[in-house]
Amino acid sequence: MTGRDARRPVSPVAARPATELRLRVDPVACDGIGLCAHLAPSVVELDRWGYPVVVGHDLGRGEAGEARAAVRACPRRALWIETVQRSTVT
Amino acid sequence: MSPDALGLSARVDLGRDPRTGGRGPALLLRAVQLDRSGPADPWNAVATERLADLMDRVGPRPRGTAELIGVLEREGLTGHGGAHVPTWMKWRAALRAGGPLTVVANGAESEPLSAKDATLLQQRPHLVLDGLALAAEALGARRAVVWLHGADEVTRAAVQAAINERRAARTAEPLLEVVAGPTHYLAGESSAITQALNGGPALPTARRRGTDAAADSPRTLVQNVETLARLALIARGYPPTATMLLTVLTPVGREVLEAPRGTPFTDVLELTGWLRGRPPKAVLLGGFGGMWVHWRDVERLTFDEAELRAVGLTAGAGVVAPLPAGSCGLAETAAMAEYLASMSARQCGPCLFGLPALAEGVRLLAAGTATRRERIQVRADLRAVAGRGACHHPDGATRLITSALTVFEHDLDQHARGRVCPGSGEITLPVPRGTR
Numbered sequence: 001m002t003g004r005d006a007r008r009p010v011s012p013v014a015a016r017p018a019t020e021l022r023l024r025v026d027p028v029a030c031d032g033i034g035l036c037a038h039l040a041p042s043v044v045e046l047d048r049w050g051y052p053v054v055v056g057h058d059l060g061r062g063e064a065g066e067a068r069a070a071v072r073a074c075p076r077r078a079l080w081i082e083t084v085q086r087s088t089v090t
Numbered sequence: 091m092s093p094d095a096l097g098l099s100a101r102v103d104l105g106r107d108p109r110t111g112g113r114g115p116a117l118l119l120r121a122v123q124l125d126r127s128g129p130a131d132p133w134n135a136v137a138t139e140r141l142a143d144l145m146d147r148v149g150p151r152p153r154g155t156a157e158l159i160g161v162l163e164r165e166g167l168t169g170h171g172g173a174h175v176p177t178w179m180k181w182r183a184a185l186r187a188g189g190p191l192t193v194v195a196n197g198a199e200s201e202p203l204s205a206k207d208a209t210l211l212q213q214r215p216h217l218v219l220d221g222l223a224l225a226a227e228a229l230g231a232r233r234a235v236v237w238l239h240g241a242d243e244v245t246r247a248a249v250q251a252a253i254n255e256r257r258a259a260r261t262a263e264p265l266l267e268v269v270a271g272p273t274h275y276l277a278g279e280s281s282a283i284t285q286a287l288n289g290g291p292a293l294p295t296a297r298r299r300g301t302d303a304a305a306d307s308p309r310t311l312v313q314n315v316e317t318l319a320r321l322a323l324i325a326r327g328y329p330p331t332a333t334m335l336l337t338v339l340t341p342v343g344r345e346v347l348e349a350p351r352g353t354p355f356t357d358v359l360e361l362t363g364w365l366r367g368r369p370p371k372a373v374l375l376g377g378f379g380g381m382w383v384h385w386r387d388v389e390r391l392t393f394d395e396a397e398l399r400a401v402g403l404t405a406g407a408g409v410v411a412p413l414p415a416g417s418c419g420l421a422e423t424a425a426m427a428e429y430l431a432s433m434s435a436r437q438c439g440p441c442l443f444g445l446p447a448l449a450e451g452v453r454l455l456a457a458g459t460a461t462r463r464e465r466i467q468v469r470a471d472l473r474a475v476a477g478r479g480a481c482h483h484p485d486g487a488t489r490l491i492t493s494a495l496t497v498f499e500h501d502l503d504q505h506a507r508g509r510v511c512p513g514s515g516e517i518t519l520p521v522p523r524g525t526r
Contacts, residue, residue, distance in 0.1 A: 028296050049443040
């Protein structure tokens with residue numbers, strides 16, 4: 001993940017959007033089917049039991065595209081994208 | 091130190107209570123002793139405080155208004171169910187959403203060693219009910235519920251009798267109800283209570299923040315019963331009671347007591363009979379989902395949540411379980427990990443598969459038969475499981491095991507060389523049998 005992060009353009013805070021996107025998983029709904037890891041390999045890894053571990057950071061542009069595909073494809077509707085207000089991001 | 095040195099046995103004017111150093115009225119009428127495990131059925135039961143007695147001691151309850159939130163923020167009231175979240179923050183969050191609100195007094199104590207909530211409800215149900223009524227009024231709640239485990243018969247009878255007494259006295263307040271949930275471990279978890287009161291199963295759910303929840307969807311605010319009792323005193327204008335309710339495992343049973351904030355750990359251990367022979371090897375703080383503290387650290391600590399947090403500890407819901415000298419902390423941890431794995435709601439993969447894997451890993455470490463690969467796997471699984479459940483059940487298990495690997499590091503090393511603790515064959519903590 002570090003390599004990809006390094007390639008993300010660093011812009012001053014003022015130029016960044018007011019909201020950030022995060023990929024979230026509902027572990028109750030998730031059955032560990034694993035489509036998400038195929039569709040969004042940049043932001044989802046599977047643990048040794050086959051359940052998704054999603055990246056904790058805000059989604060970059062390319063990552064957001066992958067994440068949306070994973071959200072749409074999840075048969076359990078266990079994934080969603082959370083909009084985080086800038087003021088609450090720490 | 092005698093019981094009176096802590097003032098724990100004295101029955102005094104609770105309004106100006108020397109037991110709390112004058113800092114707010116005490117919560118308990120008296121310390122009680124009970125069995126090492128099982129329901130909170132005290133050996134020395136105290137007569138339940140009547141409504142008139144409560145009013146004599148601390149005065150009538152004021153009406154709950156929106157100003158109470160500011161009072162709670164100023165006085166710094168935090169939750170006493172274990173997480174110590176500032177109460178005013180939860181209230182503000184509850185006020186932000188728009189649907190009908192249910193306020194819950196949570197008395198479902200799932201931690202097997204803890205008995206302080208049941209003790210408080212049995213001794214002073216009206217203090218808790220006052221807090222619940224205050225919260226319901228202040229937040230404009232549609233429902234006000236006392237939530238208990240199904241098996242808490244003694245507690246339920248005490249609370250129901252208190253509610254009946256209030257109705258007979260025509261107390262002006264919202265309708266208060268008692269709801270007994272299932273008895274399983276996670277039935278006291280706040281999202282499980284929320285789901286159950288909205289007609290679903292009493293199982294934890296994940297909060298989907300940032301999604302379009304309907305503006306009129308029902309809201310539920312869950313507060314621990316001790317938190318509400320403290321609130322009922324603060325709302326009357328008393329300073330926040332500077333004590334901690336503790337459930338201490340003793341060599342023969344358990345004792346629920348109220349310790350003034352800042353009481354040294356060693357005072358509580360002496361009072362409960364732990365310092366007559368060889369001192370304990372370590373202390374389990376916060377119960378099965380808590381953490382081990384090495385004896386040499388215990389000697390320096392006091393019961394002050396802020397001080398404990400400053401050194402990376404927390405008293406959680408106030409469970410204190412000393413480990414007798416000669417016992418094996420790894421074997422005890424393995425037994426607790428097995429129990430916690432069996433108590434998973436089996437909903438979230440990382441908990442369903444991770445906790446049994448961890449329990450097995452710790453069992454091998456305790457038995458001294460873990461291979462190098464298995465030892466590494468335990469640490470990898472701790473990282474893989476933490477923070478990945480809908481509720482904090484798996485986090486409690488990983489916290490316990492992580493602390494064991496640190497506090498019993500020397501034993502761990504010895505076990506790995508085949509030198510297993512002589513005491514590892516016998517579990518001294520009262521760990522219930524799991525049902526996995």
